Amino acid sequence: MNPTSDPNLKCWLKLPKDTPFSIQNLPYGVFVPPDDGNPRVGVAIGDYVLDLAELERRGLVSATPGAAKYNPNETQDSFLNVLNRAGSNTVFDKPSLNAFMRSGPVAWHQTRVSVSKLLSGEDPRLQMNEELQEAALRNRADVAMRVPVEIGDYTDFYSSKQHAMNVGTMLRGPENALMPNYTHLPIAYHGRAGSIVPSGTAVRRPNGQTKKDEDAAPAFGPSKNLDFELEVGFFVGTPNLQGQPIQIKRAAEHVFGFVLVNDWSARDIQKWEYQPLGPFNAKNFATTVSPWVVSLEAIAPFRCAGPAQDPEPLPYLRSPGPWAFNIELEVLLQTQDMPEPVRISQTNYRHMYWNMCQQLAHHTSGGCNLRTGDLIASGTVSGDAPGSYGSLLELAWKGTKPIKLPNGQERKFLEDGDTVIMRGYCQGDGFRVGFGDCSGTVLPAPI
Numbered sequence: 001m002n003p004t005s006d007p008n009l010k011c012w013l014k015l016p017k018d019t020p021f022s023i024q025n026l027p028y029g030v031f032v033p034p035d036d037g038n039p040r041v042g043v044a045i046g047d048y049v050l051d052l053a054e055l056e057r058r059g060l061v062s063a064t065p066g067a068a069k070y071n072p073n074e075t076q077d078s079f080l081n082v083l084n085r086a087g088s089n090t091v092f093d094k095p096s097l098n099a100f101m102r103s104g105p106v107a108w109h110q111t112r113v114s115v116s117k118l119l120s121g122e123d124p125r126l127q128m129n130e131e132l133q134e135a136a137l138r139n140r141a142d143v144a145m146r147v148p149v150e151i152g153d154y155t156d157f158y159s160s161k162q163h164a165m166n167v168g169t170m171l172r173g174p175e176n177a178l179m180p181n182y183t184h185l186p187i188a189y190h191g192r193a194g195s196i197v198p199s200g201t202a203v204r205r206p207n208g209q210t211k212k213d214e215d216a217a218p219a220f221g222p223s224k225n226l227d228f229e230l231e232v233g234f235f236v237g238t239p240n241l242q243g244q245p246i247q248i249k250r251a252a253e254h255v256f257g258f259v260l261v262n263d264w265s266a267r268d269i270q271k272w273e274y275q276p277l278g279p280f281n282a283k284n285f286a287t288t289v290s291p292w293v294v295s296l297e298a299i300a301p302f303r304c305a306g307p308a309q310d311p312e313p314l315p316y317l318r319s320p321g322p323w324a325f326n327i328e329l330e331v332l333l334q335t336q337d338m339p340e341p342v343r344i345s346q347t348n349y350r351h352m353y354w355n356m357c358q359q360l361a362h363h364t365s366g367g368c369n370l371r372t373g374d375l376i377a378s379g380t381v382s383g384d385a386p387g388s389y390g391s392l393l394e395l396a397w398k399g400t401k402p403i404k405l406p407n408g409q410e411r412k413f414l415e416d417g418d419t420v421i422m423r424g425y426c427q428g429d430g431f432r433v434g435f436g437d438c439s440g441t442v443l444p445a446p447i
Helices: 052-057 079-086 098-102 105-120 130-136 161-172 248-254 267-273 296-302 356-363
Strands: 028-032 040-045 048-051 137-139 154-157 188-190 196-198 207-210 219-222 230-236 255-262 287-289 328-334 342-348 375-377 419-427 432-434 438-443
Touching: 040 052, 048 052, 048 105, 048 130, 052 105, 052 130, 098 105, 105 296, 130 137, 207 267, 230 328, 248 255, 248 356, 255 296, 255 375, 255 419, 255 438, 287 438, 296 419, 296 432, 356 375
Parallel strands: 154 375, 196 287
Antiparallel strands: 028 040, 040 048, 048 137, 154 188, 207 219, 230 255, 230 375, 255 287, 328 342, 328 419, 419 432, 419 438
16 A cells, blocks of 8 residues: 555644545645745645645755655754755746646655655654744635646546436437447547636636527527536646557556546537537636645545446557546535525546546547646536436436525526535545535626
8 A cells, every 4th residue: 555545644733524635635736825925836734735835945845756855863954954955946836736747756756755754743844843834834724726737738528428328318319319439439529728717716607609499590698508517637747749649558657636627518508509519619718627636646545447338448448457436526506595505416436437548548549749737627427316417407407307406496507696516535444535625606797
């Protein structure tokens, strides 16, 4: 077992019960402290953010493997020593994770080990230094979070067979629900990276062209069928060269970590525009991501088998092992008239028909080059029961079965003022590895 994922590992900080940010998690994010406008990289631990830029400055962590190893014979206040050892090439005093991600898997692992030792007390330099704690530990409630990665490209897959079945049934009937290619290759579209926003950012309802079946011509105006899509995404850490596909047996080596994704969708705009080339304005107005990136190392203990694939994929898509993950997911909705959000969907990431290794292998099979920071999203995660669907389109079945809320309201699609909150976590033996909230509130369309 990786020692950083040991369920018996304890943090010397007092952590809330069932915190998603256990010492077994240690997710990375980019935060801005209230007293300093400079964004930098941190690690979430309980109710705190551990400032990696501060630890890097003092030589306690480094993205150069081995550079920050603890020497018990070194005096804690040997500041000149640690500055000389740390050097001037920082990776954590940056407004994104990209520099750290470019350092590669060995450095990712060594950094995780160093942080784990500092927070467990095996390396006592943080635990025994109150001044350092004051400088490096921030209350999460006091900091502002940014999109953690400078995203170059964004690809959104369509990898839940149940979601595809549901949508296909609505459009074409159950006998023609799946398109003929669905069980042979992972389907995807290229999204827009520039409109990706961090959790907590309000999302404005889009304007666009829509056409009712009974109308002779389309009209332009605010979308009336605004929806969410519950997804899990991952960031590419190690790139591949153009013309050199990623082999499926090596695909996991290219994955840095995971986030929750809300692929906001204007269904009425989508219905009119998607033929023949697929999504465009129905999806490019906003995509929300959770701010904390959970490393592949942190969720590796929760690998599990995904759905059986029939027919067997072509050789380049044959997964080398079980690469689904047991991630519990939920969607909560809060209207302007509700004091608290209510859960409207509960599902699990393990339901995805196509896994991340197959997605990467297919994405690059024609020679496409992926770059550090590229975001790959799963597509809507839907289970096989009505309460496990990952979109309002499915939950309210195209508006024919409105969701009934505790305050007597109903929802077919999202209304202005509605807040959507997505959460996810892996449950360990006495600890959780979670993502935190992926949330957004709907604002009226621009005039």
